[in-house]
Every structure is written in C-alpha cells, then in structure tokens.
Amino acid sequence: MTTTADVTRWVTSSYSNTGDSCVEWVPGIVSTTGAVPVRDSKNPAGPTLAVPVTAFAAFVDGVKSGSQHR
Known part of the structure; x- marks a missing residue:
C-alpha cells in the first residue's frame, strides 16, 4: 500500500555523500x-525543479559515468 507520505517523500541521492552537492528527489510521483x-x-524550502524523466535519467547516467559535460 502506498500512502500520500510515501508518494511525496524526498530521497537524498546516494551520490551526495560528500555533503557539498546534495540533491533530493521524489520517486513516488514519477510514474503519474x-x-x-x-x-x-541544504535548502528544502527553496525552489523545486520538475525535470522530465528522460532528462533526469541522462543526468543520473552522467553522474554514474563521471561525465563533465557543461
């Protein structure tokens, strides 16, 4: 069973271990x-971006591969 709290739960990226570049995302609403x-x-009350799934997947792939594209 999925609750509203599960759907809107922010998750910290596993690549944010250093503490200086922390990214959080909400996986529970992606499919809908x-x-x-x-x-x-570091600024949870700040702005939130809504990134298309394909762009987010490309971002994650770039982080995993160590890509330095700008």
Whole structure:
C-alpha cells in the first residue's frame, strides 16, 4: 500500500555523500507525472525543479559515468 507520505517523500541521492552537492528527489510521483521533482537538500524550502524523466535519467547516467559535460 502506498500512502500520500510515501508518494511525496524526498530521497537524498546516494551520490551526495560528500555533503557539498546534495540533491533530493521524489520517486513516488514519477510514474503519474512523467517528471522528477528535484531540490537542493541544504535548502528544502527553496525552489523545486520538475525535470522530465528522460532528462533526469541522462543526468543520473552522467553522474554514474563521471561525465563533465557543461
């Protein structure tokens, strides 16, 4: 059973271990919205971006591969 709290739970990226570049996202709504909410974990009341799933997947792949594209 999925609750509203599960759907809106922010998750910190496993690649944010250093503490200086922390990204959080909400996986629970991706399948219904087609977008991934992303925010800076150091500023949870700050702005939130809604990134298309394909763009977020490309971002994650880039992080995993160590890509330095700008």
